[in-house]
Amino acid sequence: MTSMTDMPRAGQLECICEPGALGDTVVHYPGAAPLAAGFAFSVLAQVLTLSVLPLAGLSLAPSRGLVTLPYATFYIGAALASLPASLLLDTVGRRAAFSLGASLGVAGGLVLVWALVSMHFGALVLGAFWLGIAGGFSLFYRHAAMPVARRGGGAVLILFGAATAASLIAPTLAGLAEAIAAPQVFAGTAAAAALAHVASLIATAVLPNQRRREQEPKTMRAQGWRSILLPTAIGTLGWLAMTALMGATPMAVIGCAPSEAVVGAVAWHVMAMYAPSLALAFVPRLAAPVPLSALGCLLLGAGAAAFTLSATASGFSAAAALVGSGWSLAMLGTTLWVHRNGPISRWLLGFHDATLLTGAVLGALAANIFA
Numbered sequence: 001m002t003s004m005t006d007m008p009r010a011g012q013l014e015c016i017c018e019p020g021a022l023g024d025t026v027v028h029y030p031g032a033a034p035l036a037a038g039f040a041f042s043v044l045a046q047v048l049t050l051s052v053l054p055l056a057g058l059s060l061a062p063s064r065g066l067v068t069l070p071y072a073t074f075y076i077g078a079a080l081a082s083l084p085a086s087l088l089l090d091t092v093g094r095r096a097a098f099s100l101g102a103s104l105g106v107a108g109g110l111v112l113v114w115a116l117v118s119m120h121f122g123a124l125v126l127g128a129f130w131l132g133i134a135g136g137f138s139l140f141y142r143h144a145a146m147p148v149a150r151r152g153g154g155a156v157l158i159l160f161g162a163a164t165a166a167s168l169i170a171p172t173l174a175g176l177a178e179a180i181a182a183p184q185v186f187a188g189t190a191a192a193a194a195l196a197h198v199a200s201l202i203a204t205a206v207l208p209n210q211r212r213r214e215q216e217p218k219t220m221r222a223q224g225w226r227s228i229l230l231p232t233a234i235g236t237l238g239w240l241a242m243t244a245l246m247g248a249t250p251m252a253v254i255g256c257a258p259s260e261a262v263v264g265a266v267a268w269h270v271m272a273m274y275a276p277s278l279a280l281a282f283v284p285r286l287a288a289p290v291p292l293s294a295l296g297c298l299l300l301g302a303g304a305a306a307f308t309l310s311a312t313a314s315g316f317s318a319a320a321a322l323v324g325s326g327w328s329l330a331m332l333g334t335t336l337w338v339h340r341n342g343p344i345s346r347w348l349l350g351f352h353d354a355t356l357l358t359g360a361v362l363g364a365l366a367a368n369i370f371a
Contacts, residue, residue, distance in 0.1 A: 035141055036162035037203035038098055042138035043270065044166035045105055045196035049074065049112070049176060050130050051266040052186045053124075054250040054367070059185075060121040064263075064368075070121075070128040071247050072364035078139070079357035080204050083350030085137045094230025095207040099138025102201035104130050109194025116187040127190075134197060138355050146252045167271030174263040189263070225348055227284050227341055231334035232352050234293050236359035238330035243322050243360045245307050247367025252307075253316050265317040274325030277332055288339035296330025298324075 053071040061067045071278045081101070088097040115123035132291060139205025142159055174189045181188030246269060250262045280287050301324030338344060 002286030008047045011339060013117030013234050032159065034203050034206045035358075036159050037141075038102070039138060039141040039159050040162040040166050040201045041196045041200035041203060042102070042105070042141070043163040043274070044173075045109070045131070045134055045193040045200070046192040047118050047136075047166055047170040047266055048189050048196065048263075049109075049128075050118075050246065051174065051250060051263045052112070052189050053128055054247055054256060055136075055262065055278060056116060056124055056176040056186055057289055058117060058251060060115075060124055062121060066121075067251075068247055068364060068367045069365060070124050073360055074132035074135065075130045075243060075353065075357055075360040075364045078136035079132075079354055079361055081136030082135040082139070082354035082357055083347075086346045086353070089140055089346070093207075095204055098137060098141070098204040098207070099201055101134045102197045102204060106136075106194050106201065107193045108134060109133075109190055109197060112190040113186060113187050113194065116190055117184050131193070135236065135306075136353070136357065138200075139357075141310035142351075143166040159277075162278075163274035167269075170270065171263045171269045189316070190205045190224055215360065225351070228242040228348055228352055229336050229346065231289070231293065231337035232355050234297065234330060235352075235356045237325050238300060238334075238359075239356045241361035242323055242365030243328040244366045245304060245363075246320065247364050248369075249316055249320050250263030250305070251367075252310070253313050256311065256313055256316075259318075261313045264322050265313065268317045269320035269324040272321040273328045278323055280332075287336060289333045289340055292329045293337065294333075295328045296328065299326030299329065302326070 002324070053074060054068065057070040061069065085097060085101065088100065101187050108127045110127075111123055111130060112127030114120070115127055115128055177188030177192040178186070179188070181191065246266070249265055249269070254267050288323045299322055302325075303319050303326055306319035306322055309314065310319050338349075345351075
């Protein structure tokens, strides 16, 4: 049996399966399943949350300048959680770290429900912040998936592909939740987001509770910061473009269609965010980091142009899908790029994701410009 210390790890993340022979690309599906389930439920919570926050801000903000503050605060929480999440994954293990993130998501969802029922803008911002912290933790699912196979691209593709299910059920779930919670607008969707984090918490509870090892194998040398500069820059621009346009989309759609169309537009966006990975899971040899990143940037540009030219809900939905697919390929490409030369330290992983989410915060704050 191969020793666990022989396996490359991302930021000292503990392995959850035995590696195969050198060059093995087979994914250990039992190990990948709880990660994929936890990530999918976390994404479902994010779809529901992000379809509510821009419109809730529009309804409750005391001034026009604060409309996008709840949406931006979500990404501020995610950015601030990035480095602590990286360190906790290494120190206390995946199960405890992801459970903490999901628990904060449950609490944030409940605060969001109270804020919407009470029409309290400050509580709306607080709930968004806690939900953002949960989102910051969930980003590390993709790093945790890297050790599932010797070259973890296949596991990451499955992880991203599993999130496609979230986009498929989100509109139906949001409609059902709103019908149950009527006449409290958006409170049902916020409650459904909290329940999605509960499901994520249950999924992560089956992960093995492993402690980190105190020493790195002498044969493994972590990558330096120079190796992640370019993928980090590309990923940051991708996040900035995506959050700017998606923060503006709900407000643009509500101006030309019923409120139910907002969740549909966001769902199309999220499906496009993860469906390309589901397709690539069947042909993993096509998942080349640099071409995927370049194609993602082109699609983001096309989505921005389509958004600018749109005047109908269907047009905004199409633009959202282009933006989502562009983000998907850029995110997948840069994730594989960061890990392609071997293990990377937990500090650099935290820096990488914090930088990406700083771009997301700037994009969220700029959403008013596009709305």
